[in-house]
Amino acid sequence: MTQQDRARIATGLAEGLSYAEIARRLDRPTSTVSREIARNGGPGDYRPQRAQHATARRARRGTPAPARAEERLGGAMEERIVELAVRSGLPRMTARVHVDLLLAEDGRRTAAELTRRLGVSAASVSVSVKFLVEQGYVRRERDPRRRRDVYVIDDEAWYNSIVISARQTLESAHAALATAEAVGLDTPVGQRLAKAGTYLERVIGDMLSSAERWRPVLE
Template sequence: MPGGRLTYQDRQHIAKGLAEGLTYTEIARSLQRPISTITREIARNGGAGGYRADRAQQATAGRARRRRPTSPAPPPAADAHGRDPRAVRDLEEQFTGSLIQTGLSRMTARVLTCLYTTDSGSLTAAELVRRLQVSPASISKAVGELEQQGLIRRERDPRRRRDRYVIDADVWFQGWLVSARQNAVLAELARKGAEVVGATTPAGARLKDVSQFFDHVGRHMIQAAEDWRQASFAK
């Protein structure tokens, strides 16, 4: 794969790919670059919706001028489990990039990734602040969004008198059910909409199709979750 820094032509290619609706993975593949490089480049230069090749090139040049020469840092040591810190960091960047493409904000995706890749599967707000090097307000907003979507749960730590944010298989089960219920709400709303505009009109027929689709998907989501839970308990 090509090495070195991204060129201006690379950045133009990234901007063109975003405009065409390509995923980060597709852009990385076309440039023969790691997806972590593309994710980092887009995130630090306006995000998928605000990325511009000219501004990204100028910002990179400005950062390079502000850097002072320093002695090379020693390579990070492996952790107690023998994991390569660089490989873990690349995994976190790729995971964050994938979550962003599902619709999560960058900070929310970073918090969720942090919980995923933590052995304990739970962290306090203060621990998230230290690990991600962001403000408490940023963490508060991110965990609020994740709780609202049912992607994490809050537990009280009686020893430290602090809340812990937890992610595990049961959280995903509950989050899946939340999505299924949202589909049921959309199905019912579309069904009523078809009655309002007239079931025999083009708009009514369209809404009826939408209602049937979300009803079908919602029921199968619930059945799939129940099948998974039964199989999990049978292990």
């Protein structure tokens, strides 16, 4: 990143632009801009000249520290993962939050960190993490020292998300079977619902058994 790029970042922050808008003006990935700001004082203390000097000092030190996961992947690959998550059914904002947590070195971010890194509103992050927590993708921890929530994604999250999703589908299967009995198993509607409910019930039963059987892989 050039000194001119850093000056434009500082101007964008002063104008109150989001990270995404600054990145668009620079024709760079949003993740690149968010990392640049985060490692050089944050949005409230970013200084382009100081950031330039800090980058030069890091370059003079010799071998750099190992790149973090998101740095190794690059913005294009990160966006690809987001797109795959969107195709699987996650809202785009929720997918971005999920992927950012996945790529965190320790799998932990505060709401403020997510807001700053993604360049979005606190309300958007709040809605996204609420959904992720409810679906078992993420768990919420409390930092007692700073009185703030920390959102964590770990290996056990995959097991939890599968179990929660399976149980929700199982409720639908039981509802279908109950409705089939109510309308009559000798009617076309009853027979159709009974088949659907039985199918879902057995598939989900296999899924839960498989999730439990392979759970040690996550340990």
